[in-house]
Structure formats: structure tokens, C-alpha cells
Amino acid sequence: MFMKNCWYVAAWSHELIDDVLLGRTLLNQKVLLYRGSDGKVNAIDDRCCHRGALLSKGRLEGNCVRCMYHGLLFDGNGTCVEIPGQETVPPDLKVKTYKVVDTGRLVWIWMGDQTLVDESKIPEFPYLNDPEWHGFPDYLHYQANYQLIADNLADINHIAYVHTNTLGGSERYVMEQTASPLERFEDGFRLTKWHMNSDLPPFVRKIDKKMGKVDRWNTAEMKVPALFFLESGFSPAGTGIQEGNKEGSHEFHNFQAMTPETEETTHFFWVYMHNKKQDVELLSHSLHDSILEGFHEDKDVIETQQKVLRDDPTFRLRAIAADAPLSHLRWLVSQRIKEESERAAAQS
Structure with missing residues (x-):
């Protein structure tokens, strides 16, 4: 449903x-x-x-x-x-x-x-209409349920293992990161994770070969049923990014929308945006291709996961501490579906 x-x-x-x-x-x-x-x-x-x-x-x-x-x-x-x-x-x-x-x-x-x-x-992503922000919108088709894709996005820790050599850069991301308290809303959640004094991941190293150690942040916001908004960036280590100083930073905004096609297939709309003022188109192409490479890594895992779950309907997903955001999102969706069903029954 x-x-x-x-x-x-x-x-x-x-x-x-x-x-x-x-x-x-x-x-x-x-x-x-x-x-x-x-x-x-x-x-x-x-x-x-x-x-x-x-x-x-x-x-x-x-x-x-x-x-x-x-x-x-x-x-x-x-x-x-x-x-x-x-x-x-x-x-x-x-x-x-x-x-x-x-x-x-x-x-x-x-x-x-x-x-x-x-x-x-209607959810807002203002960067799409802001001339200072640039990126190429794209589309993927998943042979998987939309909630499995949303689960993947809700737990940013997966970038350390699925994307070690692309978007993540190191398994250290999980072990050394700090996180703000999870903010739970009636329509989703927001969470920021920090990884201080870290190396640039490969996809950013492609566009900046001189930057040294960085302080990295990811602020993820998700809304029901499956909308993902991500502010992420890389600031020279020790320059005070946690206090709001973004001078010298690479900052990105990412939007992803998962629209169910069927119970086991999904339309996936996405764009990854930057605000650089030089080599705008070249940077847009580089970032698009790097992110797409990462998405194909996700896609392989998630579509295989869908097959595993289809082959054994008795298998039950288990939760760990890092699943708090995705568990909250799934609970909200289940509550909304229940409310809609009760409303329809009352009107029939």
C-alpha cells in the first residue's frame, strides 16, 4: 500500500x-x-x-x-x-x-x-530555481520498492562501505563521525553528521586536487513518503565550520525523490548542485558523473536486496541504532497509510 x-x-x-x-x-x-x-x-x-x-x-x-x-x-x-x-x-x-x-x-x-x-x-527545493546553483537533473529506474531506497538514504553511514572509493572515501567515516540529535518531525526528520580532519573523498578530489584535510558535514532532511534533501560540504580542517564559517568550503545541495511505480519498482528523480562561479558546466558534469557512479553502487545493493526479500517473504528486517531515522520515516508512512484507510472506510 x-x-x-x-x-x-x-x-x-x-x-x-x-x-x-x-x-x-x-x-x-x-x-x-x-x-x-x-x-x-x-x-x-x-x-x-x-x-x-x-x-x-x-x-x-x-x-x-x-x-x-x-x-x-x-x-x-x-x-x-x-x-x-x-x-x-x-x-x-x-x-x-x-x-x-x-x-x-x-x-x-x-x-x-x-x-x-x-x-x-508541495515540498520546496529552492536551489532548482536559483541561478547561483547549478546541476544536471536526471532520472533512474529501480527494480526495488521505494522504501528500500529511502532506507538507504536515511542512513548516511552506508557511504563508508558502499561508496568507499567514490563518495565516501574511507570506512573511518562511521567510526570517527559525530552527529547532532535526531530531529523528529510529523512529516520527516533532520540530522547532521560531522567528520572532522578527514581526507577528501574521490569525487571532490576530482574537482580540487590541492585541498588538504577537511571538516566534512552532511545535513540530511527527509519528508514522507520518500523525499530526500541533503546539504553537504567540505571545509578546510579547523576553520570553524561547526560555528558557521564556510569560507573556502565546497558546498553542495542534493535532491532525490522516490515515486513508487509498483510495489517492487520505483521512479528515482535526482539532482546534485554546486554554486561555483568558474568552470560551471565542467564541474556540473564531473559531479553528475561521480554521483551517478555512486548511485549505481547503491542500485546494485538495493535491487539485490529486493530479490532477497522477494525470495523469502518470511524474512524480517532487524534494526540497529543507526536505523533511528529510517525507522521514524517508515513509522510516519505507516501511520499516514492507516489514517487514509480509515478515512476511506468511513466514507464508504
């Missing part, structure tokens, strides 16, 4: 250019996303209500989509507005619609009760 009364990332805005009809399964539902001639993004059921043909295989006509099986034409509200060879259109000939909001870089979708839509609750 999934949380439904919340915002999920449905697509990057740039995926909906050039009259693209993007068919994407979200929370087990086939959804068609498209941008009409008026510039508005629409999300409708990707099934013609006549014979179930995929509308994503159809044709965009202005603000409407024509099914290329029998030619029925649907507008962005899901209403059939034309049936070739038939003068009248039954008023109930409609396909389901979903509320979508295009924030300029991301397209958000509300898959649940459309009467509960609240645009003020």
Missing part, C-alpha cells in the same frame, strides 16, 4: 517538451502526462474509457489527446469532447484526472483524494 494524499514527483518539467505524451505508471496507476498548447501540464488516466487503449500512444491536438484506436478525443479535464462519426457524446464518457503542478523544474502530482489537494504542501 502507498500513501496517496500527498505530493509525488511525476516528472521533470523538461520531460514534457516537444509534444511528448509521457505514459508513466505511478502507484500502480497508468497515468498520461502531457503539456497542452496552452502550456498547462495535464495528468489523465492512460486508458481510453472506450476500449482501454493507451492514450500515450495517441496524438496531441492542442490541449486534447486523441486515442488512435477509434479516434475519441479527450481534453485535459478527462472529458471526451468528440467521437468521430457520432454526433453526441455521452456526458459520462470520461477518464480519471489527477491534480498536477508544474513548478518550473518539477511536475508534482496528487494521486489521492482530489478534494484534499493542497498546493501549499
